Amino acid sequence: MAAYSRDQAAWAPAGRPVALVKPEDAEQVRAVVAVCAEHRVPLVTRGAGTGLSGGANAVDGCVLLALDGMDRVLEIDADEQLAVVQPGVVNDHLRAAVAEHGLWYPPDPASSPWSTIGGNVATNAGGVCCVKYGVTRDYVLGLRVVTASGDLVTLGRRTRKGVAGYDLTGLFVGSEGTLGVITEITVRLLPLPAKPPQTVVGAYDSLVAAGRGVAAAAASGITPAALELVDRYCLRAVDDWKNMGLTDLGDVLLLGRIDTGDEREAEALQDCFDRAGATWSTRSTDPEEAEALFSARRLAYPALERLGPVLTEDVCVPRGLVPEMLGRIEAHAKAHDVHIANIAHAGDGNLHPLIIVQAGDDEARARAQQAFEAILDDAVALGGTVTGEHGVGLLKKRGMRAELGDDVIALNRAIKSALDPHGILNPGKVI
Amino acid sequence: MAAYSRDQAAWAPAGRPVALVKPEDAEQVRAVVAVCAEHRVPLVTRGAGTGLSGGANAVDGCVLLALDGMDRVLEIDADEQLAVVQPGVVNDHLRAAVAEHGLWYPPDPASSPWSTIGGNVATNAGGVCCVKYGVTRDYVLGLRVVTASGDLVTLGRRTRKGVAGYDLTGLFVGSEGTLGVITEITVRLLPLPAKPPQTVVGAYDSLVAAGRGVAAAAASGITPAALELVDRYCLRAVDDWKNMGLTDLGDVLLLGRIDTGDEREAEALQDCFDRAGATWSTRSTDPEEAEALFSARRLAYPALERLGPVLTEDVCVPRGLVPEMLGRIEAHAKAHDVHIANIAHAGDGNLHPLIIVQAGDDEARARAQQAFEAILDDAVALGGTVTGEHGVGLLKKRGMRAELGDDVIALNRAIKSALDPHGILNPGKVI
Numbered sequence: 038m039a040a041y042s043r044d045q046a047a048w049a050p051a052g053r054p055v056a057l058v059k060p061e062d063a064e065q066v067r068a069v070v071a072v073c074a075e076h077r078v079p080l081v082t083r084g085a086g087t088g089l090s091g092g093a094n095a096v097d098g099c100v101l102l103a104l105d106g107m108d109r110v111l112e113i114d115a116d117e118q119l120a121v122v123q124p125g126v127v128n129d130h131l132r133a134a135v136a137e138h139g140l141w142y143p144p145d146p147a148s149s150p151w152s153t154i155g156g157n158v159a160t161n162a163g164g165v166c167c168v169k170y171g172v173t174r175d176y177v178l179g180l181r182v183v184t185a186s187g188d189l190v191t192l193g194r195r196t197r198k199g200v201a202g203y204d205l206t207g208l209f210v211g212s213e214g215t216l217g218v219i220t221e222i223t224v225r226l227l228p229l230p231a232k233p234p235q236t237v238v239g240a241y242d243s244l245v246a247a248g249r250g251v252a253a254a255a256a257s258g259i260t261p262a263a264l265e266l267v268d269r270y271c272l273r274a275v276d277d278w279k280n281m282g283l284t285d286l287g288d289v290l291l292l293g294r295i296d297t298g299d300e301r302e303a304e305a306l307q308d309c310f311d312r313a314g315a316t317w318s319t320r321s322t323d324p325e326e327a328e329a330l331f332s333a334r335r336l337a338y339p340a341l342e343r344l345g346p347v348l349t350e351d352v353c354v355p356r357g358l359v360p361e362m363l364g365r366i367e368a369h370a371k372a373h374d375v376h377i378a379n380i381a382h383a384g385d386g387n388l389h390p391l392i393i394v395q396a397g398d399d400e401a402r403a404r405a406q407q408a409f410e411a412i413l414d415d416a417v418a419l420g421g422t423v424t425g426e427h428g429v430g431l432l433k434k435r436g437m438r439a440e441l442g443d444d445v446i447a448l449n450r451a452i453k454s455a456l457d458p459h460g461i462l463n464p465g466k467v468i
Numbered sequence: 469m470a471a472y473s474r475d476q477a478a479w480a481p482a483g484r485p486v487a488l489v490k491p492e493d494a495e496q497v498r499a500v501v502a503v504c505a506e507h508r509v510p511l512v513t514r515g516a517g518t519g520l521s522g523g524a525n526a527v528d529g530c531v532l533l534a535l536d537g538m539d540r541v542l543e544i545d546a547d548e549q550l551a552v553v554q555p556g557v558v559n560d561h562l563r564a565a566v567a568e569h570g571l572w573y574p575p576d577p578a579s580s581p582w583s584t585i586g587g588n589v590a591t592n593a594g595g596v597c598c599v600k601y602g603v604t605r606d607y608v609l610g611l612r613v614v615t616a617s618g619d620l621v622t623l624g625r626r627t628r629k630g631v632a633g634y635d636l637t638g639l640f641v642g643s644e645g646t647l648g649v650i651t652e653i654t655v656r657l658l659p660l661p662a663k664p665p666q667t668v669v670g671a672y673d674s675l676v677a678a679g680r681g682v683a684a685a686a687a688s689g690i691t692p693a694a695l696e697l698v699d700r701y702c703l704r705a706v707d708d709w710k711n712m713g714l715t716d717l718g719d720v721l722l723l724g725r726i727d728t729g730d731e732r733e734a735e736a737l738q739d740c741f742d743r744a745g746a747t748w749s750t751r752s753t754d755p756e757e758a759e760a761l762f763s764a765r766r767l768a769y770p771a772l773e774r775l776g777p778v779l780t781e782d783v784c785v786p787r788g789l790v791p792e793m794l795g796r797i798e799a800h801a802k803a804h805d806v807h808i809a810n811i812a813h814a815g816d817g818n819l820h821p822l823i824i825v826q827a828g829d830d831e832a833r834a835r836a837q838q839a840f841e842a843i844l845d846d847a848v849a850l851g852g853t854v855t856g857e858h859g860v861g862l863l864k865k866r867g868m869r870a871e872l873g874d875d876v877i878a879l880n881r882a883i884k885s886a887l888d889p890h891g892i893l894n895p896g897k898v899i
């Protein structure tokens with residue numbers, strides 16, 4: 038039960054559950070929720086537990102509802118370009134299954150080899166390709182949900198459009214298990230991209246300079262299919278682990294991807310990188326080279342976790358303010374005397390400063406916590422958000438209040454009370 | 469005041485308002501809502517009144533809040549690809565304003581020369597390009613809203629991503645004025661399409677055959693930027709009005725648009741049309757020819773309105789079932805002895821059967837009403853929805869109940885009660 042009591046947010050507290058239930062179907066989920074509703078027992082639902090905000094952490098006295106065993110792809114309809122899945126289906130498994138039909142499920146969080154579609158929906162997960170293709174909510178057509186009163190209801194649709202009633206499907210996406218338990222998901226699919234992607238790389242000698250490359254790309258009107266940033270801390274951590282020779286490429290890398298097959302767009306993106314002061318740049322259509330570079334991006338987080346507990350930020354700012362925000366993050370690292378590594382879905386303005394301290398150093402931990410909150414406040418001050426894609430969970434509750442204000446928090450509470458009047462669903466999370 | 473008391477849904481009842489208010493800014497809106505809240509006076513908000521479901525019709529004793537005068541584009545940020553507008557900005561005006569910056573606001577309802585962004589947001593309006601580019605909700609980043617208690621709140625964000633709190637922005641989109649009054653809208657923009665579009669036309673000798681062309685295109689995996697259907701009634705009505713010679717082209721036309729610049733895609737779409745039994749087909753890159761054909765689509769509705777009161781359907785079915793649904797629509801026309809013309813965003817499965825009766829023929833009117841409800845039930849039976857893009861308003865309330873079921877209606881009511889406890893906002897609409 039302990040293994041199911043927390044997600045990957047090493048810094049978030051977790052309570053002690055009283056029971057772990059692993060249902061096999063929606064009817065079993067319904068029965069569990071009904072019992073919890075009757076006895077006013079808190080219920081915490083989870084998938085693979087790869088979350089980074091503590092949203093799936095146990096609360097004292099709760100029932101843990103682990104949906105990782107409900108992992109069947111129920112239907113793939115190639116003509117309608119949709120799939121119906123249980124919540125425990127792993128993201129990469131869904132991609133592989135639909136690829137056999139020439140189809141593509143775009144949302145690709147870095148956790149895609151492990152995280153589940155149910156968890157992705159609960160957090161409205163983003164990923165690398167969102168800069169062009171949008172986030173999880175953009176691909177969810179319909180849901181089956183067990184409500185707080187223990188009713189199994191069907192929301193949304195299988196059609197491309199539909200406006201009958203309020204958008205409850207969209208409301209449940211990103212609600213982090215606080216409004217209901219998702220037992221089935223209908224997702225929209227796209228055709229598999231036909232053109233071989235081109236990779237464009239720019240190296241910079243500072244974070245802020247790389248941020249200028251991002252702002253230049255945004256202002257150019259080019260729409261890359263990925264625009265990622267990886268800094269020297271991350272490159273070094275990956276090299277120390279996998280010996281890939283990444284640190285030789287530069288201090289900070291921008292990794293762009295163009296998937297239109299249009300060579301001129303790749304050229305234009307490289308030109309943006311160069312004009313913003315890249316110390317070096319290149320572009321390539323070699324899939325192995327591209328895979329190596331993007332795997333460096335994916336490996337950055339686990340590589341850093343090897344060095345100590347990671348406190349993960351997830352701020353998102355207007356794209357033109359990426360250099361300003363990166364500068365402020367560097368200043369906070371210095372002011373609070375902590376190491377901050379940076380990976381970013383830079384093309385969205387979605388930055389992941391990763392604050393790293395030595396395990397057991399309580400003073401450093403307190404300084405890291407201060408830096409964390411200061412970065413959240415800066416993101417809000419720049420017109421951004423405290424969480425671009427990871428969710429509020431436990432770690433961003435104060436930041437969210439600062440961002441939304443009391444009036445909007447009150448509206449959120451009104452929705453929560455309307456759909457979960459006894460507050461049994463994932464209590465203490467989000468709001 | 470009478471002119472502001474109804475939208476374009478000729479068949480929907482309208483009540484008698486007690487006052488018409490035309491506010492100039494959000495503060496005036498706030499003041500009006502506060503007074504209505506204090507005195508429990510119903511408030512009906514409207515834009516241009518181009519709606520087709522009666523959603524903006526007055527109810528007895530209401531205050532009409534007309535936002536068409538709040539028509540300023542407040543900001544266009546080309547680097548962040550967003551615009552901030554007041555709700556009364558006309559759709560085509562926004563498009564023209566952002567085009568000067570090389571940007572594009574995709575949602576394009578047929579009413580775009582008249583309808584307002586506020587109304588588009590309130591109904592989650594669709595349009596021609598949605599088959600590839602999505603609907604209004606996909607472009608709304610943030611809103612300012614006056615709540616039922618008279619508070620002016622800011623929802624959503626200006627950043628590309630953000631998951632702080634529930635998706636209240638998405639919830640307000642499509643809520644048809646029943647949850648709050650929208651006073652400002654931040655929309656996401658795309659770069660203006662660079663490639664000259666190719667138009668692909670297929671002519672068919674029956675509705676069902678044209679439906680097969682739609683299903684074939686869906687199954688092919690091609691993503692056209694438009695795939696419209698116009699039948700013989702509409703072509704004749706446009707010809708009678710504008711003398712465009714459309715009826716010479718065929719009985720039923722499919723109009724496709726490919727905007728990727730890829731000649732092979734246009735060829736493949738034409739091939740789908742041919743294999744499905746087109747009596748004639750062509751493709752062209754001539755912009756004037758394309759404009760003439762698509763204007764026939766746009767003119768169909770006003771052309772038919774010249775013939776008598778039009779009862780407008782808006783069903784949406786899975787794309788592969790378009791031929792089946794078109795066959796059923798023809799059967800209902802015959803069984804109920806009414807004329808039904810068809811235009812459709814066929815590529816989405818979104819069909820607009822238009823039921824036409826002679827003004828003053830009460831018996832025909834009753835038969836039309838029966839055909840209308842029978843078509844709604846068939847759409848639901850085929851796994852579709854009673855409204856793809858027009859909204860529920862007054863005309864689709866029974867159909868929506870049939871589609872959603874009591875359990876989901878109860879969830880909709882819970883949301884409504886949470887956000888508008890005294891039921892002053894557009895009462896009697898939607899739920």
